[in-house]
Amino acid sequence: MIQSQPLQKSKDDHDATRPFVEIQGVNKYFDNFCAVNNVNLNVRKGELFSILGGSGSGKTTLLRMLAGLERPDHGRIIIDGQDVTDLPPYERPVNMMFQSYALFPHMTVAQNVGYGLKREGVAKGEISERVEAMLKLVQLQGFGKRKPDHLSGGQCQRVALARSLVKKPKLLLLDEPTGALDKKLREQTQFEIANIQDKLGITFIVVTHDQEEAMNMSGRVAVMNEGQFVQIGTPHEVYENPASKFVADFIGGINLIDGTVAGPVVDGFWPIELPQLGLTVPITHNATLSEGQAVTAAIRPEKLFVATSASTEPSFVSVPGVLYDQGYFGRISLFKVRLPSGRIITSTAQNRVRFARRALDWDENVTVSFDPKSMMVLTQ
Amino acid sequence: MKKRSIFLISSLAFGFSFLYVPILVMIAFSFNEANLSTTWTGLSLKWYQKLFENEQALKALMLSLRIALISATFATILGTLAGLALARFGHFKSRLFLAGMVSAPLVMPEVITGLAMLLFFISIGGLIGWPSGRGVTTITIAHITFSMAYVAVVVQSRLSSLDQSLEEAAMDLGGRPIRIFFDITLPLTAPAMMAGWLLAFTLSLDDLVISSFVSGPGANTLPMYIFSKVKLGISPDINALATLMIGTVACTIGLAGYLSMRHRASRGSGDG
Numbered sequence: 001m002i003q004s005q006p007l008q009k010s011k012d013d014h015d016a017t018r019p020f021v022e023i024q025g026v027n028k029y030f031d032n033f034c035a036v037n038n039v040n041l042n043v044r045k046g047e048l049f050s051i052l053g054g055s056g057s058g059k060t061t062l063l064r065m066l067a068g069l070e071r072p073d074h075g076r077i078i079i080d081g082q083d084v085t086d087l088p089p090y091e092r093p094v095n096m097m098f099q100s101y102a103l104f105p106h107m108t109v110a111q112n113v114g115y116g117l118k119r120e121g122v123a124k125g126e127i128s129e130r131v132e133a134m135l136k137l138v139q140l141q142g143f144g145k146r147k148p149d150h151l152s153g154g155q156c157q158r159v160a161l162a163r164s165l166v167k168k169p170k171l172l173l174l175d176e177p178t179g180a181l182d183k184k185l186r187e188q189t190q191f192e193i194a195n196i197q198d199k200l201g202i203t204f205i206v207v208t209h210d211q212e213e214a215m216n217m218s219g220r221v222a223v224m225n226e227g228q229f230v231q232i233g234t235p236h237e238v239y240e241n242p243a244s245k246f247v248a249d250f251i252g253g254i255n256l257i258d259g260t261v262a263g264p265v266v267d268g269f270w271p272i273e274l275p276q277l278g279l280t281v282p283i284t285h286n287a288t289l290s291e292g293q294a295v296t297a298a299i300r301p302e303k304l305f306v307a308t309s310a311s312t313e314p315s316f317v318s319v320p321g322v323l324y325d326q327g328y329f330g331r332i333s334l335f336k337v338r339l340p341s342g343r344i345i346t347s348t349a350q351n352r353v354r355f356a357r358r359a360l361d362w363d364e365n366v367t368v369s370f371d372p373k374s375m376m377v378l379t380q
Numbered sequence: 381m382k383k384r385s386i387f388l389i390s391s392l393a394f395g396f397s398f399l400y401v402p403i404l405v406m407i408a409f410s411f412n413e414a415n416l417s418t419t420w421t422g423l424s425l426k427w428y429q430k431l432f433e434n435e436q437a438l439k440a441l442m443l444s445l446r447i448a449l450i451s452a453t454f455a456t457i458l459g460t461l462a463g464l465a466l467a468r469f470g471h472f473k474s475r476l477f478l479a480g481m482v483s484a485p486l487v488m489p490e491v492i493t494g495l496a497m498l499l500f501f502i503s504i505g506g507l508i509g510w511p512s513g514r515g516v517t518t519i520t521i522a523h524i525t526f527s528m529a530y531v532a533v534v535v536q537s538r539l540s541s542l543d544q545s546l547e548e549a550a551m552d553l554g555g556r557p558i559r560i561f562f563d564i565t566l567p568l569t570a571p572a573m574m575a576g577w578l579l580a581f582t583l584s585l586d587d588l589v590i591s592s593f594v595s596g597p598g599a600n601t602l603p604m605y606i607f608s609k610v611k612l613g614i615s616p617d618i619n620a621l622a623t624l625m626i627g628t629v630a631c632t633i634g635l636a637g638y639l640s641m642r643h644r645a646s647r648g649s650g651d652g
Contacts, residue, residue: 069548089551102549106567115563116553167553 018081020045020203021066021171026075028061028227035061036072037227045080048197048204050214053224054250059207062224063173066205067096080170090119095169099176101160103148109135109159110144116167134162137196154185161193165200172197174206178213190216211251215239223247244380248298255304255345256378257297261289272297272377276343277319285377296378303374304347306335306360311369318369321345323360335360337368403626410619427620437621440605444585447516447601451523452580458524459531459580460573464565466532467539479536485529494593497522501594514596522594523584530583531576534640538572539565571639578636582629 019042028036036058043049053059064070066077068089076085084092095116103112114131122130135141138158148156157180164172177193178186194217197204208214214221215235222232223246231243242248245256262273262280269282270289274297283297305311310318321337324344328334328351335347347368360366413424431437466479485493501511501518511517546568550560588603595604602625609618 067552069552089548090554090556094552096549096552098545098549100543100545102543102545104546104550104564115550115555119554119559163549163553 022078024076026072048218050206050218050221052214057224058227063207093170095164096173097164113163134166138162259297261293276341299375301346301348305369306347310367316369318367410623427616431617431620440602444602448584451584454524455528455580456577459528462532463535490589494590498593515599518594527580527583534576575636578632
């Protein structure tokens with residue numbers, strides 16, 4: 001790349017600086033309901049980007065605006081430098097994989113996959129070649145003559161993926177791509193979609209309500225709530241450094257504990273008084289806090305350890321409590337511990353050993369231990 | 381399997397005999413040898429033979445078939461367009477009102493429809509000189525009017541059960557709206573349109589009241605011919621004619637039912 005010609009290099013520079021997909025101040029109202037509220041987003045070329053949100057968060061509306069199936073009330077949508085805001089779906093360099101797959105029931109698999117090419121006016125011979133190649137990519141060779149009725153859910157999903165990729169769109173939109181599959185197939189399919197994306201280098205934008213799907217597949221995740229992005233970052237950032245209580249709670253479970261700033265910062269650690277735990281814990285925080293400020297301390301359940309005795313790790317702090325409830329999920333166990341303050345906190349533990357030590361009993365006296373470094377401060 | 385009570389079985393038997401015994405009696409008498417419809421003397425096809433020698437009856441039959449074919453075809457086109465508009469126009473303000481308006485002719489007393497049609501034809505004939513008189517044309521138009529409501533209802537229900545993302549997917553893949561209509565919407569609605577056509581065809585073939593209102597000299601449909609003959613006394617060849625008509629109607633209704641059932645079955649397995 002470094003050896004390439006100057007002209008080529010400058011073009012690459014341009015591509016690197018200019019985002020591939022730009023959403024600029026996009027608004028969408030349905031009657032008086034604001035589905036998408038002043039959203040700005042830049043997606044890089046070749047990125048697998050996820051938009052994660054609950055139902056009614058506006059994520060699907062945003063996706064439909066990218067596809068051209070809805071028109072934004074305000075704002076622009078630019079794809080690869082071309083303003084597509086006013087273009088109808090059939091003139092956009094974008095394809096979409098629908099949540100329901102939307103396979104044409106009266107056409108065979110090959111006709112479904114080839115439909116986009118046929119409408120583009122591609123020659124018949126080339127269509128069958130490209131359809132064959134696409135079916136091979138999604139591992140459905142030999143299924144071309146079947147009707148969608150005679151396919152399993154997983155196969156339908158692959159046909160839908162092949163159909164949306166066959167035109168080599170600049171941007172592929174996926175609406176809940178693995179939502180209709182069972183858990184085992186879902187995980188496998190997530191890896192396959194990510195591999196195909198890697199192979200083709202097409203920019204993918206995935207919309208999902210499934211946090212595991214978003215985290216597993218994507219390079220970056222945007223968390224959406226009430227028509228707005230509340231945080232954009234890598235899955236790791238969003239999980240370990242949530243910007244707000246909403247994000248922290250939405251992505252995985254979390255214990256949110258009320259606290260107050262008890263004193264000035266010492267070596268980057270703020271002493272946070274947590275009455276519910278009966279402790280004052282030093283926690284790192286990037287922004288400046290003021291003494292006496294009400295904050296929320298947050299810690300993930302898997303970072304809390306429940307045992308009959310306190311942890312011997314020197315950096316850990318512990319709180320006594322009573323085991324209030326527990327659940328066994330096979331891979332993990334979940335414990336709910338009631339602290340002396342009455343507060344119930346949740347902890348999960350991996351069941352790493354097949355024949356575990358004596359299990360904990362309901363109403364047993366236990367100790368909850370954690371590393372203060374695992375705790376974070378949320379101010380909003 | 382649950383054992384059914386005698387009460388339920390006898391209710392069913394009574395209901396069905398109430399509906400079908402008169403028709404079965406008529407069919408039986410069409411094969412009767414006697415000149416009177418009231419006594420049974422023996423099995424014979426002579427009334428069928430007589431019927432096929434009856435030019436008036438055959439002429440009426442041909443006219444009825446012609447009107448039924450034309451009116452069913454136009455009713456299907458118009459009804460499909462109406463169904464399409466109702467199912468795809470989104471939620472405009474007067475949607476419910478319009479939907480009600482389309483299905484109102486289904487329950488409108490035929491006498492009123494017939495009278496309204498007659499008055500309309502007379503006044504519009506006086507205004508623009510067309511239709512100049514009443515006859516085949518006016519009957520056909522009247523039949524289109526009332527049977528198109530049935531088609532609209534059938535097509536609309538099919539369209540609203542159709543996943544709209546199919547059309548969106550086609551558009552996303554580069555299909556322009558007109559193209560999509562022929563590639564996706566029409567093939568998937570065709571069974572409903574066919575069922576609607578068959579329904580309109582039977583309705584037109586059967587209609588007596590509305591036809592009588594808007595008919596003119598010389599334009600006698602089969603039901604009108606039968607009704608006029610019955611007024612002069614029942615001749616057994618009418619039984620034969622009626623039997624043939626029942627056969628035709630039963631076949632078309634059966635075909636329409638089969639089409640919509642096969643469609644439901646394929647849709648059901650598609651969900652799985």
